[in-house]
Amino acid sequence: MMNFANLRIVLVGTTHPGNIGAAARAMKNMGLNQLVLVQPARYPHAEATARASGADDILAAARVVDNLNQALSGCSLVFGASARRRNLAWPELDPRQCAARAAAVSERGQVALVFGPERSGLSNAELDSCHFLVHIPANPDYSSLNLAASVQVLAYELRMAGEGARSKEDTVADDEEIPAPAEEMQRFYRHLEQVLTEIGFLDPANPRLLMRRMHRLFNRARPDRNEVSILRGILSAVQHPRRRGGRGAV
């Protein structure tokens, strides 16, 4: 079942304080309470408080942080909201599918839903931190939802899933490990980047595209802690080979 205490809404670079307040209200209406703000343009602000209506406790408890990595600390599953379909092969879910997956993981781990700035949405670099992209179906001629409206729709689906409307498909088996938290993945990616540079595979002058591909690949795999520690063990062994055998033995 859905554990609402493990659900986190992350608003990145929000321009209009009114949207922050309205998002807080939508969250509280649907039973969510963890709000994290990454570099909001104007906050705190009277308009945020006004639009929050009776949800000012959500605002008061909101964390304001400097970057997305801080916002995602401790999260095992991260969804990025996106208004438009991108030409990238990101796994894309609709809000209902998103809620089903969130429900399953929320039983044992933190889940974040990330929303970008009103005009531009999340950057590709920010999407690199997301396991899935969530797309709210919309009129193709006018597809850009208001930020708080997007939060409302996703929070509503979380509520519906929490009240038992979920289709069984997306549940996680009991013996399945939950994905490693975001900061462990960050350390893994840094280690990977270092090793790829050392072996001359990665050009430090232009690391971006390769690392983005690696993010996408491993985000799809959603490795658990055990697997991350094996991967890091492999990276260390590349740096300090024990050369137990094989043709490269010294």
Next chain:
Amino acid sequence: MMNFANLRIVLVGTTHPGNIGAAARAMKNMGLNQLVLVQPARYPHAEATARASGADDILAAARVVDNLNQALSGCSLVFGASARRRNLAWPELDPRQCAARAAAVSERGQVALVFGPERSGLSNAELDSCHFLVHIPANPDYSSLNLAASVQVLAYELRMAGEGARSKEDTVADDEEIPAPAEEMQRFYRHLEQVLTEIGFLDPANPRLLMRRMHRLFNRARPDRNEVSILRGILSAVQHPRRRGGRGAV
């Protein structure tokens, strides 16, 4: 299937013009365009236009009428939105059930969704004109949604019903690459096993468990051909480092 041209949103006695604008935006985002206003407190109003954003055509075409009966003229099916469960024996649906019924009727008749004033909601007399009451599931301690947020949720469910509520889980986007064929994955795993042995991470006497874990991890990621070729390039670079930089340079 849903006929969006037969769907009508009716706002009764709306107090805040901003909510009318935000509702219009939510409607247009979801593909609805018939808006009827029953005795709005302040309308037209600059705040309505501002919040409508690009949906001012919905506002421009909105009908303003004196009473609910006029608003419901020609409607075959009427839903009344209600924040709270009433002690009345009204047939109550959740938004998803509402959308399913609306879809069926919209093929041949007009369907209206009616929303009351912000503070008080629909009166019992107004509910008399409704076939069903629609209740958006909410936090029992804070259940009163913003008016435009309620319109957004119901319009979203109408859209989902219109798109056929595709529950095919992880649909593959047209431009997404299909996973690499099995024989390429086999070559990758053999290459991986060889390198892991060479760097002394894998004990050739007992390779099984580690390679099984690697299979599970990469099966979840379902790499495409491009990604497999990158991974194999990395393995080759481990075997024959170009040592472009980094601490291990020779």
